[in-house]
Amino acid sequence: MTTLPHLTRGRLARVNGVLLLLLAASIAVAVTLGPVALDWRRVFGSEAGVGPDAVILFRARVPRVLLAAIVGGALAVSGAALQALLRNPLAEPHLVGISSGAALAAVIALVTMPVVLGQALVAPVAAFLGALVSIWIVVRLAFVGERVEPTTLLLIGVIYNAFTGALLMFINSVVDLYQAQGVLFWLMGHVGTREYSTLAALGLYSLAGLALLLWHARDLDCLSLGDERAAELGVDVERARRMIFVAAALLVGAVVSVSGLIGFVGLVVPHLVRLLFGADHRLLLPASYLAGAIFLVWADTVARTVLGVTEIPVGVVTAIVGAPVFTYLLRRERRVES
C-alpha cells in the first residue's frame, strides 16, 4: 500500500465534505437533465406543484436521481466491505454472485407468494436472505484455509452466477408471460421512479448498513491483513465477519430489491477511492458511499438521456465503464502475484 497522510479527524471531515458537496452538485445538475426539457418558470411559477413541468421534476426526475444515489452508495460500500473481507480488490457483489443470489430469492418469493401478501415487503426481505445465504456460500467456497486465491474467488463467482442465472432462466421458462417480463426486469438492472416513502425507507436501510460497517471499520482494516494478524490485534474474527456479512447483505438485498442487477459499481468506486484517499476503512467506507452515489447518478443520467425518449438499462452503462476497469485491475493483480 502506498503511504498516505495519516488519517486525522480533519482529513476525514475534509474528504467527506468535498464528496458530499460534489454529490449535491451532481444531483442538482442531474435533475436539470432529462429527455423532456423543462420550462423552469413554470416549475416554480403559477403552475408550481400541479403543472406537468413541476410533476416531471418533483415526482419523476428527482426521486429517480435520489434512488440512483442511494443504490450507487450502497453498492459501492458493500463492494468495499467485501474486498476487505475476502482480501481481494476484485470482490464485488455482482461479480461474486451475491446480487444474483438476492435477485433469485426475490424472484422465487414473488412468483410463489400470492400478491395479497404485499410484494413491497416480500421482495426486500427475500433479497436480504438471498444475499446473506449467497455471501455465506461464496465465502465458504472461496477460503482455502487462511487464504482467498483471487482467481479462485472469481471462478466461484462465475460458477455461482451461472448457477443462479440458470435457475432464474428456469423460472422464466415456467412462469407466464406477465411474470416472465418481471423476471427479466431483475436481470437487466434499472433505476426507476419510486415514491418518496420508498426512498426514505431505502435510504435509512442503506445508512444502517453503512453505520454497521463503520462500527467495524477498524476490524475491516485488521481483517484485510489476514485472520491471524487480526486475531493478534484483538479482533474477534468470527464475530466481526458475521456482522460484516449481515451489513453487506442488508445493503445488497435492499438495492437489488428495487433496481435489479447493476454490476461493477462496487468494484470501480472503492478502487478509485482507495487510490485517492488510502485504504483506511474509517474513510474508505463513507467516501465510497458518497463516490458511489455520484457515480450512479451520472451513469443513470447517461442511461435516461443518451437515446432521447427511449431508455437504456443503467446496468449497460456501468458495465461499459466497469469492465475495462476490472480488466485493468485483474492484470495488475496478476503482476503483483508473479
Add this chain to the structure above:
Amino acid sequence: MRRSRAWTFAVLLVSGWLATAVAEPSPATTRAMPARIVSLAPSVTETLFALGAGARVVAVSDFCDYPPEATRLPRVGSFNAPNVEAVLAQRPDVAIGLPSPGNHENVLTMRRLGVRVEIVDPERLADLPAATRKIAAVAGVPDAGERLVATMAREMDAVRAKVAGAPKPRALMLVGQDPLIAVGPESFLGEMLVEAGAVNVAPAGEAWPRLNVEVAIAADPEVIVDCSMGTEAGTATLEYWTRFASIRAVKDRRVYPFRSFEALRPGPRLARGLEELARLLHPERFR
C-alpha cells in the same frame, strides 16, 4: 492460393445460404385436406377453430389458451421455441406458425426432417386477411376462410362505426410498467389503438419504445391503457400513476388496466378485443 480458397469458401457459403433461402418456402401446398394439424401460435389455433378445423388440430403451443377445447390438447412448446421432437411425435400433416427469431432454427430443422411447416405473418392489420386465407388454404377449407375474413371485416367495421366521428382521445398504451414499455405506432397493437379511435402519444420510430415516465407526463395522455398487469393487480396500475397528478388521464381517473389483452392477437377474436379497447376510449358510445 490461400486467397482463392477463401473465395471458394465464401462463394460456397453464400450459395448455400441462397439455396436455403430459396428452398425455404415449403413444398407446394398439398390439395388434400390435412388430417393432423399442429398449431405453433395462439392466433393460429384460434383461427383454425373458427374455421371449423378444430377437430383436426392435434397439438398446440404452450400459450394457446383459447378456445377451451384447445387447452386440452397436447403442447409442443412456446411459439418462440417449438419443440421439434414434440412436433414430430404428433406425426403432423402440417404445422402452422408465426415467424419469430426464436423459432427460425427449429422451423428449418422440422422442414429438413420432412415436416411441412407453413408460416403466416400477420405483422400488421393489413396482413390479417391474407394470413387468415393462408391458414384456411393450408387447412383445406378456403371457403370457410373467405367467410371468416368477411365476418372479421364486418365485426371490425361495426366497432369502427361505433366510434366514428367521436373526438379522438390522446392515449398511451403500455405493455410493461417498470420500466415503462409503450405500444408504439409501428406495431399491431398500435394500429389497434388507432382503430379503436385514439391518437397514440407514444413516440414514433419503434414498435415497443422503452419510455422514461417523464415523456409520458409531458405527452399528457387523456387515457392510459395498461396491458402489463395481471387481473388482480389492476389497483397497482392506478397507484403507480396517481402521483403524476398533472396527467389528464390521472385527473379524470381514466387509467385503465386492460384485461382483454389476449383478444387483441391477430385472430378471430380481434373485433371483440377492439371493442373492449374502444369501450375504454369512448364509453359514451357504448351505453
